[in-house]
Amino acid sequence: MSGHSNYEPKTGFERWLDTRLPIVRLAYDSLVDFPTPKNLNYWWTFGGILAVCLGIQIVTGIVLAMHYVPHVDYAFNSVERIMRDVNYGWLVRYMHSNGASMFFVAVYIHMFRGLYYGSYKAPREVLWILGCVIYLLMMATAFMGYVLPWGQMSFHGAVVITNLFGALPVVGPSITTWLWGGFAVDDPTLNRFFSLHYLLPFMIAGVVILHIWALHVPGNNNPTGVNVKSKEDTVPFHPYYTVKDGFAISVFLLMFATFVFFLPNALGDAVNYVPANPLVTPAHIVPEWYFLPFYAILRAVPDKLTGVLMMFGAIAMLFILPWLDTSKVRSMRYRPTAKLYFGIFVLACLILGYCGGRLPDDHVIPGLSTFQLLDADLNSMVWLSRIAAAYYFSYFLIVLPILGLTETPLPQPESISAPVLSHPANAPAGAAASPEKRG
Structure with missing residues (x-):
C-alpha cells in the first residue's frame, strides 16, 4: 500500500522542514491520505482505541510515579496518600488501574477480530507477530504493576507467579533469583518491578510504531479478506476513518468513565486493600481477570x-x-x-x-451428585x-x-x-x- 506521496508543503517552513526531516509528510501519508479499504466495520476501530489506552496509561503512570515510594515499608501507604492527599490523585489512580482492564478488553477484542477475519495470514505475518509481542509486553507490564500497591493479593500473587519460573529446568532458579533480587519476594523485588513497570510501556510504544509500520506496507485487511485491487476499493483515512474511529473511541471512553467514577473497584480484589503480610496467606490467590484463562x-x-x-x-x-x-x-x-x-x-x-x-x-x-473416576x-x-x-x-x-x-x-x-x-x-x-x- 505504500507508494507515491501526495503531500505538498504549503509554507516556506514546511518546505524547509520537509527537505531535512519529512515528519509532516510521514504524518500526512500515514494518518490523512493513507488509502484504506472502504468496507471496514467497527471491529477495526479497536486499533485506535488501543492507542488511546496506551496514551492514558503512560500519562497517568508518569504522574503516579511522582508520588509512589517503591519500598516495602512505604509502598502501601504511598498509594493511600495518592488517593487521599494528592490533588485528584484518586482520579489518576483509578484511571490507571481501570485503564489496564480497558486496555485488555480492547486488545482481546482486537485479537479475536484478527482471528476471525484472518488478519494474521500472508502478507501480514510480521504484523501479527509484532501484535503478539505487544500483548506479551502488556502482560508483563500489568503483572508488575499489580504488585506495586503491595497489598495482600499483590504480594502473594508475586510469590506464586515468580515461583513458576523456578519450575523451568536449568535456567528457572536463576531467573527467579534475578526477579527477586535475592532469595524471597522483598524490597529488591519491588524496586525491580517498579523500574520495569515504568520502562515497559515505552517499549510497548516502540513496538506499536513497528506494528503500524508493518501495517502500512501491505495495508489493512478487510471483512471480506479480499485484497484491494484498485483505488476505487479505498478511501482516504481522513476524514472517513478518523471520524469513525473518533466516534468509537468516544463510546469506549464513556464505558471507561463508568468504571472510573461509579465502579472503580469492581475489577479488582478487596483483599488488596489489606497491607502485605508474608505470614498470612489469602484463602484464594487469583491474578487479575485478564490472566484468568492462563x-x-x-x-x-x-x-x-x-x-x-x-x-x-x-x-x-x-x-x-x-x-x-x-x-x-x-x-x-x-x-x-x-x-x-x-x-x-x-x-x-x-x-x-x-x-x-x-x-x-x-x-x-x-x-x-458427582461421579468419581480415579x-x-x-x-x-x-x-x-x-x-x-x-x-x-x-x-x-x-x-x-x-x-x-x-x-x-x-x-x-x-x-x-x-x-x-x-x-x-x-x-x-x-x-x-x-x-x-x-x-
Missing part, C-alpha cells in the same frame, strides 16, 4: 512443570498461528465450518476465564478447565491445519466492492441482483 490452564495440570509449559505454550500458539492455518481463504465469512469451530474456541476461552476465578474444587453445577471429581472446575484447555490447543494444532485442507469455502467476491454494489438495494428500479452476484 491461570486455569496452569491449574488444570497436576505436574507443575507441565502446567507452566502449557501456560506459556498457550501464548506461543499465537506466534506460530500464521503457519498453523492452512486455509487460503482469510475471512471466516466464507468459511462456515471454521466459523462454528471459532465460536466454540471463543466459548472455551470464556470458560477458562470463569474457571480461573473459581476455586479448583468448586462444582460446575452446585448440588449435583478419585477425581468430574464435576469440579479442574475438569472443566481441562476440557476447555484441551480444545484451546486442539483448535490451533488440529482444527486449523486440518480444516484448511478439508473445508470447502463459499465463493468469494472478486473485489471488496462486489458485496456492496451487487446488493438488491442498489439494483435498478424493478430489477433485482442476480443470485450469483449477491454478496
Whole structure:
C-alpha cells in the first residue's frame, strides 16, 4: 500500500522542514491520505482505541510515579496518600488501574477480530507477530504493576507467579533469583518491578510504531479478506476513518468513565486493600481477570512443570498461528465450518476465564451428585478447565491445519466492492441482483 506521496508543503517552513526531516509528510501519508479499504466495520476501530489506552496509561503512570515510594515499608501507604492527599490523585489512580482492564478488553477484542477475519495470514505475518509481542509486553507490564500497591493479593500473587519460573529446568532458579533480587519476594523485588513497570510501556510504544509500520506496507485487511485491487476499493483515512474511529473511541471512553467514577473497584480484589503480610496467606490467590484463562490452564495440570509449559505454550500458539492455518481463504465469512469451530474456541476461552476465578474444587453445577473416576471429581472446575484447555490447543494444532485442507469455502467476491454494489438495494428500479452476484 505504500507508494507515491501526495503531500505538498504549503509554507516556506514546511518546505524547509520537509527537505531535512519529512515528519509532516510521514504524518500526512500515514494518518490523512493513507488509502484504506472502504468496507471496514467497527471491529477495526479497536486499533485506535488501543492507542488511546496506551496514551492514558503512560500519562497517568508518569504522574503516579511522582508520588509512589517503591519500598516495602512505604509502598502501601504511598498509594493511600495518592488517593487521599494528592490533588485528584484518586482520579489518576483509578484511571490507571481501570485503564489496564480497558486496555485488555480492547486488545482481546482486537485479537479475536484478527482471528476471525484472518488478519494474521500472508502478507501480514510480521504484523501479527509484532501484535503478539505487544500483548506479551502488556502482560508483563500489568503483572508488575499489580504488585506495586503491595497489598495482600499483590504480594502473594508475586510469590506464586515468580515461583513458576523456578519450575523451568536449568535456567528457572536463576531467573527467579534475578526477579527477586535475592532469595524471597522483598524490597529488591519491588524496586525491580517498579523500574520495569515504568520502562515497559515505552517499549510497548516502540513496538506499536513497528506494528503500524508493518501495517502500512501491505495495508489493512478487510471483512471480506479480499485484497484491494484498485483505488476505487479505498478511501482516504481522513476524514472517513478518523471520524469513525473518533466516534468509537468516544463510546469506549464513556464505558471507561463508568468504571472510573461509579465502579472503580469492581475489577479488582478487596483483599488488596489489606497491607502485605508474608505470614498470612489469602484463602484464594487469583491474578487479575485478564490472566484468568492462563491461570486455569496452569491449574488444570497436576505436574507443575507441565502446567507452566502449557501456560506459556498457550501464548506461543499465537506466534506460530500464521503457519498453523492452512486455509487460503482469510475471512471466516466464507468459511462456515471454521466459523462454528471459532465460536466454540471463543466459548472455551470464556470458560477458562470463569474457571480461573473459581476455586479448583468448586462444582460446575452446585448440588449435583458427582461421579468419581480415579478419585477425581468430574464435576469440579479442574475438569472443566481441562476440557476447555484441551480444545484451546486442539483448535490451533488440529482444527486449523486440518480444516484448511478439508473445508470447502463459499465463493468469494472478486473485489471488496462486489458485496456492496451487487446488493438488491442498489439494483435498478424493478430489477433485482442476480443470485450469483449477491454478496
